[in-house]
Amino acid sequence: MLKVTLLGTGGTQPLPERALAAAAVSVGGHNILLDCGEGTQVGLRRYGVSAYRLSAVLLTHYHGDHILGLPGLLQTLGSLNRTEPLTIYGPRGIEAVSRAIMALAGPQAYPVRWQQADAPFTVNELQITPFPLTHRVPCCGYALALPRAGKFDPARARAAGIPIEYWGTLQKGETVGGFTPEQVLGAPRRGLKVVYATDSRPCPAIVDAARDADLLCMDATYADDADLDKAKLYGHATCRETGETAAAAQVRRLWLTHYSAAVSDTAPGLAAARAACPAAVAGYDGLTEELEFDKT
Numbered sequence: 001m002l003k004v005t006l007l008g009t010g011g012t013q014p015l016p017e018r019a020l021a022a023a024a025v026s027v028g029g030h031n032i033l034l035d036c037g038e039g040t041q042v043g044l045r046r047y048g049v050s051a052y053r054l055s056a057v058l059l060t061h062y063h064g065d066h067i068l069g070l071p072g073l074l075q076t077l078g079s080l081n082r083t084e085p086l087t088i089y090g091p092r093g094i095e096a097v098s099r100a101i102m103a104l105a106g107p108q109a110y111p112v113r114w115q116q117a118d119a120p121f122t123v124n125e126l127q128i129t130p131f132p133l134t135h136r137v138p139c140c141g142y143a144l145a146l147p148r149a150g151k152f153d154p155a156r157a158r159a160a161g162i163p164i165e166y167w168g169t170l171q172k173g174e175t176v177g178g179f180t181p182e183q184v185l186g187a188p189r190r191g192l193k194v195v196y197a198t199d200s201r202p203c204p205a206i207v208d209a210a211r212d213a214d215l216l217c218m219d220a221t222y223a224d225d226a227d228l229d230k231a232k233l234y235g236h237a238t239c240r241e242t243g244e245t246a247a248a249a250q251v252r253r254l255w256l257t258h259y260s261a262a263v264s265d266t267a268p269g270l271a272a273a274r275a276a277c278p279a280a281v282a283g284y285d286g287l288t289e290e291l292e293f294d295k296t
């Protein structure tokens with residue numbers, strides 16, 4: 001099971017009911033934070049995502065609306081007596097940003113590691129693939145995949161003479177007692193994939209990364225195509241474009257996020273996105289869903 005929670009769905013300026021960009025992905029009791037705009041700590045508390053169980057932070061880019069919640073969050077983790085290292089990933093330019101953020105956060109008793117996200121990496125069970133977005137500054141989206149092992153075959157386990165006490169370990173994909181999971185597991189099954197892509201113009205990299213995803217959370221800054229010129233100028237998408245991108249990727253769900261502060265009613269933008277992608281949902285602070293493996 002993989003749980004996704006939108007903590008902040010605004011872009012540029014926060015509103016009373018809409019904090020700036022942040023989302024949490026939770027697996028196995030651990031949380032990964034995507035972006036950390038102003039208000040992220042309030043969102044973590046309000047929507048029940050434990051900062052104490054934070055495994056990593058993935059930054060898309062270094063515009064203030066995506067990172068200004070970081071110094072306070074790092075201080076809070078210190079006050080929670082964190083001792084384990086925290087790794088913060090982001091696109092190129094991370095060294096300068098790390099200096100600025102740490103100057104504000106002050107020295108911490110736990111190590112804060114800053115890592116340029118230019119290759120796939122893993123955090124706990126999640127396989128994370130950064131990919132380039134099309135914004136005004138270096139910016140990357142993230143595909144977070146939870147793999148699923150093949151089906152356990154008890155007949156094969158018995159035929160191979162594998163003691164029953166090893167079965168559970170092999171089922172988890174681990175080798176034990178000289179036996180390997182390949183001896184008893186079928187082909188890997190469809191896992192879960194969540195893709196976070198903001199800020200960006202629509203681009204082929206999003207379609208590729210989000211293909212067949214369970215959920216795409218994507219930049220939907222402008223509700224109306226009348227703002228298309230602005231979207232192109234500032235490196236964002238209109239809701240129509242976001243819906244078309246999701247449809248091209250054949251995602252199962254689309255959550256619109258990163259709304260302009262000028263968007264007070266999300267319904268027209270949702271309708272524009274649904275023209276191409278009926279599975280679109282208007283994101284809001286606190287929107288959450290638990291994604292489950294297919295029943296096969």
Ligand SMILES: [Zn+2]
Pocket residue numbers: 011012021063065066199258
């Ligand atoms: Zn932004």
Ligand SMILES: [Zn+2]
Pocket residue numbers: 061063135199
């Ligand atoms: Zn931006």
